[in-house]
Amino acid sequence: MAAADVWNVLERVKPTLQARVEEALRRNVFHNTGRMASVRPLPEVARYLVEMFLQRVAGTLSEEECSRHVGEWVRLGLSPHSVVEAFGALSQTLLEALDGDALKAVLPYLERYRSRWFLTLVDVRTQDAIAEFERTYRGLESALAEQIQREQRTLAELQHRQVQLQAAASIARATTAILDLPTLLQTSVDVLRQEFGLYYVGLFLVDEAGRYAVLKAGTGEAGRRMVEEGYRLEVGGHSMIGWCIANRQPRIALDVGEDAVRFENPLLPDTRSELAIPLIAGESVIGALTIQSDREAAFSPEDIATFEIVASQLAIAIQNARLFEQFRETLRQMEAVQSRYIRQEWETYLSRRPQSVGYLYDLETVSPLVRPLALPVTDALPDRPLVTEYDGRSLLLTPLVVGREPIGLLGLEEAGTRVWTEDELALVAEVQAQLALALENRRLFDQTRQALAETEALYRAARAISEATSIEGIVRGAAEIAPLMGFTACSLTIATLTDPDGVPTHGDIYPLVSAGEEWLALPPMQAFPITDRQAARRVLDEPDVVLVYADVEDPGAGIPEGVRETTRSMGMRGLVTAGLSLFGRALGFLSFISPNPITGISEEHIRRIRTVADQVAVALENRRLLEETARRAARLAAAAEVSAAASSILSLEELLPQTAELIRQRFDLYYVGIFLLDETGRWAVLRAGTGEAGRQMLEMGHKLEVGGRSMIGWCVANAKPRIALDVGAEAIRFDNPLLPNTRSEMALPLISRGRVIGAMTIQSDRPAAFTEEDITALQTMADQLATAIENARLFAETSQTLTETRELFEASRAIGAATSVSQVAQALVQYAARTDLNLARVLLLEPSGDQPTHVVMAEHWSADGRPVHPYGTRLPLADFGLRSFIQPGEVFTVDDIYADPRMDAQARTLLEVVRLRSFAMVPIAIGDRMLGALLVGRDTPSAYPERLLRNLWT
Numbered sequence: 001m002a003a004a005d006v007w008n009v010l011e012r013v014k015p016t017l018q019a020r021v022e023e024a025l026r027r028n029v030f031h032n033t034g035r036m037a038s039v040r041p042l043p044e045v046a047r048y049l050v051e052m053f054l055q056r057v058a059g060t061l062s063e064e065e066c067s068r069h070v071g072e073w074v075r076l077g078l079s080p081h082s083v084v085e086a087f088g089a090l091s092q093t094l095l096e097a098l099d100g101d102a103l104k105a106v107l108p109y110l111e112r113y114r115s116r117w118f119l120t121l122v123d124v125r126t127q128d129a130i131a132e133f134e135r136t137y138r139g140l141e142s143a144l145a146e147q148i149q150r151e152q153r154t155l156a157e158l159q160h161r162q163v164q165l166q167a168a169a170s171i172a173r174a175t176t177a178i179l180d181l182p183t184l185l186q187t188s189v190d191v192l193r194q195e196f197g198l199y200y201v202g203l204f205l206v207d208e209a210g211r212y213a214v215l216k217a218g219t220g221e222a223g224r225r226m227v228e229e230g231y232r233l234e235v236g237g238h239s240m241i242g243w244c245i246a247n248r249q250p251r252i253a254l255d256v257g258e259d260a261v262r263f264e265n266p267l268l269p270d271t272r273s274e275l276a277i278p279l280i281a282g283e284s285v286i287g288a289l290t291i292q293s294d295r296e297a298a299f300s301p302e303d304i305a306t307f308e309i310v311a312s313q314l315a316i317a318i319q320n321a322r323l324f325e326q327f328r329e330t331l332r333q334m335e336a337v338q339s340r341y342i343r344q345e346w347e348t349y350l351s352r353r354p355q356s357v358g359y360l361y362d363l364e365t366v367s368p369l370v371r372p373l374a375l376p377v378t379d380a381l382p383d384r385p386l387v388t389e390y391d392g393r394s395l396l397l398t399p400l401v402v403g404r405e406p407i408g409l410l411g412l413e414e415a416g417t418r419v420w421t422e423d424e425l426a427l428v429a430e431v432q433a434q435l436a437l438a439l440e441n442r443r444l445f446d447q448t449r450q451a452l453a454e455t456e457a458l459y460r461a462a463r464a465i466s467e468a469t470s471i472e473g474i475v476r477g478a479a480e481i482a483p484l485m486g487f488t489a490c491s492l493t494i495a496t497l498t499d500p501d502g503v504p505t506h507g508d509i510y511p512l513v514s515a516g517e518e519w520l521a522l523p524p525m526q527a528f529p530i531t532d533r534q535a536a537r538r539v540l541d542e543p544d545v546v547l548v549y550a551d552v553e554d555p556g557a558g559i560p561e562g563v564r565e566t567t568r569s570m571g572m573r574g575l576v577t578a579g580l581s582l583f584g585r586a587l588g589f590l591s592f593i594s595p596n597p598i599t600g601i602s603e604e605h606i607r608r609i610r611t612v613a614d615q616v617a618v619a620l621e622n623r624r625l626l627e628e629t630a631r632r633a634a635r636l637a638a639a640a641e642v643s644a645a646a647s648s649i650l651s652l653e654e655l656l657p658q659t660a661e662l663i664r665q666r667f668d669l670y671y672v673g674i675f676l677l678d679e680t681g682r683w684a685v686l687r688a689g690t691g692e693a694g695r696q697m698l699e700m701g702h703k704l705e706v707g708g709r710s711m712i713g714w715c716v717a718n719a720k721p722r723i724a725l726d727v728g729a730e731a732i733r734f735d736n737p738l739l740p741n742t743r744s745e746m747a748l749p750l751i752s753r754g755r756v757i758g759a760m761t762i763q764s765d766r767p768a769a770f771t772e773e774d775i776t777a778l779q780t781m782a783d784q785l786a787t788a789i790e791n792a793r794l795f796a797e798t799s800q801t802l803t804e805t806r807e808l809f810e811a812s813r814a815i816g817a818a819t820s821v822s823q824v825a826q827a828l829v830q831y832a833a834r835t836d837l838n839l840a841r842v843l844l845l846e847p848s849g850d851q852p853t854h855v856v857m858a859e860h861w862s863a864d865g866r867p868v869h870p871y872g873t874r875l876p877l878a879d880f881g882l883r884s885f886i887q888p889g890e891v892f893t894v895d896d897i898y899a900d901p902r903m904d905a906q907a908r909t910l911l912e913v914v915r916l917r918s919f920a921m922v923p924i925a926i927g928d929r930m931l932g933a934l935l936v937g938r939d940t941p942s943a944y945p946e947r948l949l950r951n952l953w954t
Contacts, residue, residue, distance in 0.1 A: 022046035034077030531562025539579030656688035
């Protein structure tokens, strides 16, 4: 068949060929890549593939042109699999569409066309593989070069780091062996500057107040001058040293001209780079290092890390030096204390022995020295014997030393002149040491025996006091220790009356006197006046007071006359009195009395007397409690049944903390706090909080504004709970620095009888910690707590009302029984004294005709004995600064004398004299007749409750 006929046949089936090829390409599109991975270009590829085949049959398309087109499609992502499938579809379509002659004529063209396609495909793939290999090779070559460069840089850095670490080790070796702090500091900065080639190094230490960093060592002349001048920088101030200490982290200035907080030092003009590193020991910043260079950008991160290591080592060395110095100082103090102790013990020991200053041995007998020998001992050394000539005799003197304290002297003498050999001197030194040790052992033995006897007496006294069933038994128990201390009488004074401040004024005295081996009890003296008011006050103010009256016959001893007379009446001259007090309440006195003046009573005896006095105080208190318990037994028996059935606590001070801690424990919470509204209703005040954070907030008076930016303030203002399962997302939560781990929080209002009285904050350290059951249970507990709080308040108010009613009744009864104006006024001020006021004064109006013309100062009371007008002072009413506030039928109150516009200068001055900041003027009248007024006041700005004013007026 001719070529023209073949062409015509192919033109007729071309649409079918294109459709079948495109279908094959579409089926295999997922084998393609790049642009060919989409079906969009496939119709064009199918058309070109068929067109090129027809052009090859017609001879109008060269092989080169065919290869070029095939190569473009392959590079665009046409896969070999798609090509094979496309040619398969082309061959199958030709086989179906052509008859035998036409097919036989077309097959050679098809075979050559397909061969060209596959050869071009292989060639393109080969070229692509070679190009990819070249790219990979060049990439590997570049990466290898970069790796070599990195390794070279790393090696250089390691070498530089090794040099730095060697320098740091050298500094560590130079400083760790130095324990003298000034030497350590100066050596450290000098070695640091030398090893690292620096311009200047300075070392600062923080002063005791923590306010300033003081330069303790510096290199060069500049460092020496600054240390001499006491150079210092404020911590947190405008300097790099102050900043790094305050912030506990290094600060670097690679160009000092650009650092905003650097202190410009005129003594270091060439500084270009500076590094400030804190010295941290444990949790404390003890100082800082300033490291300066005369080159810009002189410090790399590796340099900074090395300097930080040096700073850490130096901080440890400084702490060690400080600890060593403290140890040395402690050792010196211990040695001084030991010497003082030995000296005092020997003085005490010798004071109790017969008056003998030593002993003399004349090679035949030993006799005591009754008077001191005149010896030249002023040059005697504590560590070696002294050889001297004195009065024609040869003397060898050596001190007897215990510890470092000389206690005596050992002397050898021989008539004429003698040369003492080294062996003799060594023998004397050995004898001296043995003799000093023997004397010290003897003293210790004697004192131990004495202490044992006193301890046994103290034990007998304690047992007798604890087993005593009567006051006399208690006194006899206390008297067990008297003989060992040289006392022959003992008395116990039990306070029976006190003044308003609790100072004893009268007491029952139970005396005992020694009668040989027995103690004779004298008749008790009932309600005896306590004349030593100063001692009585000290018993109240100083629980451990012990007073020594050495000799009542000494006119210059400052002993109260009443004490002198009482002691003389017993035939005694000296006494020691110990105060008896317990729980801030004065109980009386325990006295030990001697017929002789008391001289040199030891601290040990004072302590024993104090110990017995404390045991007597406990015994008296136990006796009082036992008697009080017996009186209350019947009443408590009835109350016990009620208490056993009660399920609530009626004291807010117990209720709130116990409830908060119970909720925290039962619900495994981080923190629980309870707030109550103040009287103004403006603030929610914390009344109970768990843990250390709660304790600190209670001490600070922590409070939150109602309606303010806090969950507590919001829930109180809105009477609704507020829950934050993620506190970071809560918009109005108060971020408390004392509770940094809070993650979830609930604020629950405390509502009682429809009124919000406070709120409870429930906090957890876990996010989303509260379930619906938790919220329901906690809200229920909050409601119960609110009811309990109101019950406690009602109970407290009822108790207060009952107390006020009783006091008001007593005052009214006293007024009704009064037979004079003075007694009425006294009853008024006594009632005011039982309130929380600081001053009360009755002002009486003195009339002339129908109008009052003068005011008279009547009875008064003050909490602290402040100066006031004397009783009976009479002032013209016109000149009295508070006259405008004395009005019938009306109580005047001033909450703050400096803020009330009704106060003039005269009235304010009058109140300043008596130190009042607020006051109330309550009229005293009978019908329309005005008799005067009751002036009451406080030292602070204060509002006066209506109930208090009503009671005072009543």
